[in-house]
Amino acid sequence: MNSRAETHVIEAEPLTASAFAPYGDVIETAGHEAVPMNQGWARRYHDLADVDVTDQQGRVQISLAHVQAEESPVALRLLERHPLGSQIFMPLSGHPFLVVVAGGREAPPRDALRAFVGGYGQGVNYHKGIWHHPMIALEADADFLIVDRQGPGANCEEIPIPDGPVEIHRAARP
């Protein structure tokens, strides 16, 4: 009798706006019209993410995080969500990163988890209440800009990985 649940393996998918739409926004220039600014010396890509942080007198907070790199396959540790606000992770380096998410209000079954590999120039905005794994840097330690909520109330719920161990595999790059 195998008393330990088998490891559930998830293949990471490329991060695209359409695939990630049920969980949040992808911050990137692809697919967006640029508008000229600064007398034509720059181009601006407007309004790329829904920053939703004002519930219960919340306000936006800007942070930086240094995240240690992890090797694939990545063993997941926990899930968390922020019921009072959205959360942006925008890499400040060019290295890939891994986001793991699940929809739904209750603790998701582990086969509802999805993993996405973000590339150069991409970031993510988790919508309010979306289950996610803490940010995972791939290939090299990386710095991220974080835009999320500061304010009263409990805004971080954590749960163990449901139903047993989960590993994220990153397909070999083409």
Ligand SMILES: NC(=O)N[C@@H](O)C(=O)O
């Ligand atoms: N706690 C924190 O700032 N980060 C987490 O919420 C995370 O999603 O990595």
Ligand code: NI
């Ligand atoms: Ni978070």
